Amino acid sequence: MPETVIISELDLALVNALQLRPRASWTELAPPLGVTAGTLARRWERLCGEGLAWVSAVPGREFVRTRCTAFVLLRCRPGSRADIAERLCAFEEAATVELTGPGSADLLLDVLAPDLPALTRFVTTRLEPLPGLVSVECLFATSLFVEGSRWRLRSLAPTQLSALGAMAPGAGEPASVVELDAVDRALLDALVRDGRLGLAALADQADTSPATVRRRLRRLTDCGVLAFRCDMASALSGHPVPVSLLGRTPARDIPTAHRTFAALPECRLVAAVTGTSNIFATLWVHDLSDIQRREAALCSRLPTLTVTDRIVGLHTVKRMGHLLDEEGRRTGMHPIRPW
Incomplete structure (x- = not known):
């Protein structure tokens, strides 16, 4: 028989929040969800570890x-x-x-x-x-x-949706499509595996600096080459x-x-x-x-x-x-x- 999966309302709210803000920090997500950043980190570690949810890079709108x-x-x-x-x-x-x-x-x-x-x-x-x-x-x-x-799970209350929407970064000026270099491809390869990798970890994998990673990610998302999504079981x-x-x-x-x-x-x-x-x-x-x-x-x-x-x-x-x-x-x- 399939193993029984125990899912809490907080688990559902966390996944819904990550559908909206896939790379937001736990500190940013904690106030709208009404719990501590540490609680969210532990919940996410459990969801990922059990294969119940994950964030990854996917092709963007362009x-x-x-x-x-x-x-x-x-x-x-x-x-x-x-x-x-x-x-x-x-x-x-x-x-x-x-x-x-x-x-x-x-x-x-x-x-x-x-x-x-x-x-x-x-x-x-x-x-x-x-x-x-x-x-x-x-x-x-x-x-x-x-x-x-x-696609959205629809587990958040209207006030939570408003709070998450208010903190979302602006789309920025659309950039022209750029040729990808070795750094871009290293970042994409890492983010396909784990879309929530931090700037420091990404910098190590791409052999560059965290500041460069931040700029590259912004460029790739602005030009529509890259997007992030939270999937679930x-x-x-x-x-x-x-x-x-x-x-x-x-x-x-x-x-x-x-x-x-x-x-x-x-x-x-x-x-x-x-x-x-x-x-x-x-x-x-x-x-x-x-x-x-x-x-x-x-x-x-x-x-x-x-x-x-x-x-x-x-x-x-x-x-x-x-x-x-x-x-x-x-x-x-x-x-x-x-x-």
Whole structure:
């Protein structure tokens, strides 16, 4: 039987606060959460140690514009899916690997690459030759309107949300996209593993100074190359059911469709994609019956939207490089290097 996970209201509030402020210090978070910094540090150490929550670096808002993202649907021969999923987890291009319910796909991947040629090489030389693979369908993202770092646990009170929002740093002036050097890449590699590493630890790993680390992180986040997000095991997120919807709507209605999806609290991701369907969205719903209700509500608000496929996630074995067990706990990682 799965081990019983004891989650407190403070645990949920802490994770929600880190979704909003992933790299805030415990001293900053203590007043809004009403406990001491030491208490938060101990709680976070326990959550991380048990694989219940973690903070990591992920591609920022400009990734789709300057680099390449694709959602890849795989069909496998009977009995080969688990082996293929295990092999895929070792590929740094496969940021997320999800086993799906019976339907049009057996596996769903989020693939990240520096450019289209790199993504093409991954598909043709590493993915397609895998034994047991029957078919590969790539949906290239042309715009990404919502991604996983925007999904919220919704455990904080309005006063706590206001306090955290008030202390959030300004976005700064948008910077032009920059070429990454060895220091940038060393920082990204370290932060993919642990997004809360301090400036001194990052400086040691990148062989530079804490002041340089601070400047580099600000530049990378301002230009949209880098973002941070707090992820969690199913026990903390309420054991949601992931469902990815593929839809088709006239090009003129795509912005309206994206805004409608993005307004849903269940929305985890929404993107414009290539192919016969031009919208890809992932929702985290309460149970299977919610899928039909949510789809009906969406179609009533978006009369030109036709849902062409529904892909139910059964088990995410890798999420943004972090390996997960059947309870969604982090057990290890194969780092992503999409930059």
